[in-house]
Amino acid sequence: MTRFTFHDEHSAPQAAQPTMEQAKQAFGFVPNLVRGMANSPALAEGYLTLSGLYANTSLTPQEQQVALLAVSRYNGCDYCIAAHSMIAEMAQLSADAIQALRDDRPIDDPKLEALRVFTTKMVDKRGWLDEADTQAFLDAGFDMQQVGDVILAVGMKTLSNYFNHIARTPLDEAMNPYAWAGSAPAKQA
Template identity: 30%
Template sequence: MEKFKVPSRAEVSESNQGIFDNLEKGLGFVPNLYAYYAKNDTALADYLALQNRKSTLKAKEREAVNLVVSQINDCRYCQSAHTVLGKMNGFTEDQVLEIRGGSASFDDKLDALVKFTHSVTTNRGSATSESKEAFFAAGYSEANLIDVVIVVGDKTISNYIHNIAGFEIDFPLAAELVAEQV
């Protein structure tokens, strides 16, 4: 089986080298996922533009969506990265695990978002009537719905890339969910 290799700065295009330099300045390192995108001349910039677009969702809400989708798609890389980012956005370890399990009992509005995201992701773009009704009853709008689906798509792209390539996880490894947490 072919081993997928994360490219070094010297192995990517000049434009991607510039992005590497900016990531290094901003994050202190170039995450392996981003470096892997740089094997394609335009994918890294395209992905970062998608990921960094303006959204009606708060950063904490986007992290909740990222955690749910990464759990459903069984992407250990993204579970690990978004556990770190989720904590940076105010979630505790227990809250991160609960969100990955498909609920957020500690916050009613976030719980509706998590359950809606879970429904959209597990039903491949559809959602149950109950999850949609709860989402809107919690105060979310159709503009928010569109942003949730965009974040689901964004995270699914990364989940699939890592699940196929399987390169090293360069974040602290997220805890595995036990059966009662799922």
């Protein structure tokens, strides 16, 4: 079985050191995701760079977490579902909405549900959305900038979801209360 090293600041490749420090500054510790991605310094740097860009999109913090959880749920990534459940709670997304995302079921809030559906369709259809798919998203109160923001979310989570699948990234202690033991990826939206 292929094994990734989950580096610390002493064992990480020199090229990953700045990214490890950036993660420590941002989170107060270096998450296992970044520790594992440090095997490929470019991957670790790319992920954190995209994460920083995504935090400054036109989506609200709650909407950002809806999109990230929708992608992670579709891809069945237990690490990212735990991480973004915790972050969504910190962003004051309702517990009901978080649980709906974890369970792959509709969110009661119509605008957030439109975002969940659009994001899931974006992943499922690999970007080949029908005009009706995009129009439903726009009709819910989003705009074309937010279409792009969702594409950024999909790209960012694809990096982490796929890495976590291969590396079998263990949860960080802070995420243990948010552990997710789902099964197969979600079905089509």
